[in-house]
Structure formats: structure tokens, C-alpha cells
Amino acid sequence: MGLKQYLLKRLIHSVFVMFFVVTVVFFAVRSVPGDPARLMLGGDADPAALEALRQELGLNQPLYVQYFQWLRRLLTGNFGESIRTGEPVLGSLSQVAGPTLSIAALGMAIALMIAIPTGILSSVKRYEIEDYVSTTIAFFGISMPAFWIGIVLILVIGVNVDPIPTFGYTPIEEGISPWFRSIILPAFAVGFPYGGILMRMMRSSMLEVLNEDYMRTARAKGLTSNLVLFKHELQNALSPVVTLAGIFLAVVLGGVVAVEIVFGIRGLGRLLIGSINRRDFPLIQGTVLIISFVFVLANIVVDLLYTMINPRIKYGGDE
Secondary structure, eight states: OOHHHHHHHHHHHHHHHHHHHHHHHHHHHHHSSOOHHHHHHOTTOOHHHHHHHHHHHTTTSOHHHHHHHHHHHHHTTOOOBOTTTOOBHHHHHHHHHHHHHHHHHHHHHHHHHHHHHHHHHHHHTTTSHHHHHHHHHHHHHHTSOHHHHHHHHIIIIITTOTTSOSSSOOOGGGOHHHHHHHHHHHHHHHHHHHHHHHHHHHHHHHHHHHTSHHHHHHHHTTOOHHHIIIIIIHHHHHHHHHHHHHHHHHHHHHHHHHHHHHTTOOOHHHHHHHHHHHTOHHHHHHHHHHHHHHHHHHHHHHHHHHHHHOTTOOTTSOO
């Protein structure tokens, strides 16, 4: 199967996945107890005013009518308007997506920068001091929640290093350096725990590959240790790590919310929680849709990376 055919197949599959997600979310959020109109007007609101607001918001229509109306707007790129503020959902999402995606992307990059070198070192120096130190760092990261790491970073680094802010977010439009400084601490808080998990995966994968027949053949041919390590062992050991990293990207997006609260950053996570509390259905649906889209896109990118890591892997599963 060629690249174009593979991408077409994955895109069609992704469309069905996204359709399933938006459908489930649409009906799920409306099954949660709570009336948006009553939350907006208060518990003692006049019944006539409540009914008028429900009619204005389109909440008095049958559920299937609301669904098809929202789906029709979505197909034209219209995510609807926030029930609470009346602002376009897409506009609200564009204001908060930048911080979350920036922190998640840099956090995953930090996780890989921690996991790959320490995982390689731990496998090459198995049962030596380097292995024990790397394993300790990995378990240290796995055992600590991201928000706690964020608090420690604020107390240890943010307070003592003036150029690094500990509160708020600077858009990249105001400069790459201020933007980077504003997300480095939350990104490290997010990425460090996943770096520990990926490091353990990297170590296990390297040790598993080490015992394969082709590794013994490569060493028997007299190839140098570095060539065997980077050309044969690392190339084959990276595949499961990349797969897990792609899955973690979506998990990171969901886990950024606690870190956003610690660092006072308004992102997708805080927007989603606020929307759920206010029963702002269009905003909930739009936020989940964006997160789901990033997850689907990340999985497609991971599949494409396979052939870059290991050229023997062909699209369609043949090798």
C-alpha cells in the first residue's frame, strides 16, 4: 500500500472516529443533571423567564433536532455559540488552545529527551551505577503527580530565577523567548512523569532487541559497538516508545489542566471544567472535539514516523 492510499484510508477512518466522538459527547453532556437556563437565571427564576431562555437557546427542542442542527453547523465549520457568553465557540477555543498545545508539545518533547538517552544508558550499562541512577530518576518521575512537580518548581526555580515567570502565559506573538520562558516550567512538570514511564519502556525495549538473532549476527560481523547500537538496536527499539508517546500526547492534553491551575494559565483544561460546571454544551463539545482531533492527528503522525525509524516497515503492514 502506497503512502497516498494509506493516508486516505487513515483520514476516512479518522472521520468516522471524530463522528463517533462528537455524537457520544453531544448526548453524554445532555444526560448530566442540570439545566443551563436555571444555572444562568438562578434557582428562584420565574418559570416564564426560564422557558423563554430555553427557547432562545434552542434547549426546548427535541434532542434529535438539536443534534442534527449542531451537526449541520459543524460541517460548515461553525462550532456554535457559548450558552453562557454568546461568543463563538471557535473564537473562545482559539484564545486558550495556544497555551495548552504549547505546554503539551514541549512537555512531550521533554519527556522524550529524558526517556531516550536515559533508557539507552540504562540498557547499555545494565546493573551498573548508571542503570541504578536512571531507574531511580524514572521511578521518581512516575511516583510524583504533575501538579506537585509544578509547585516544587515554583518554589525552587521560579522564586530564585527571575527571568522565568511562575504565573500566566505569554503568547508567542510577543516573542519566542518570553513565550518559551512562560511555558518551560509547566511543560517540565507535565513531561517529567511521562519521561519516567517512557524511560522504562525504552530500557525494556532495548534489552529485548539486544537478544534478537540479527543483533548477534551484527556483532558477529565485527561491526563497531556504536554502529550496532544506533543502526540496529535503537532503530528497532524506538517503535514501541513512539507508539506510547503518541498515546501519551492525548493523555498529556487532559492532564495539563492541573498544571494550568498551579501556574495560573487559562487553557483548554480550565475552559472545559468551567464549561462543564456551567453546562455550556456547545463549549464542552468544541473543546472535546479539538482534543480528539489532536489525538487522531498524533496517531497518524506516529504511524508515519514508523517508516522513518525503521524503513523495513511498509504501509499496509507488510515488512
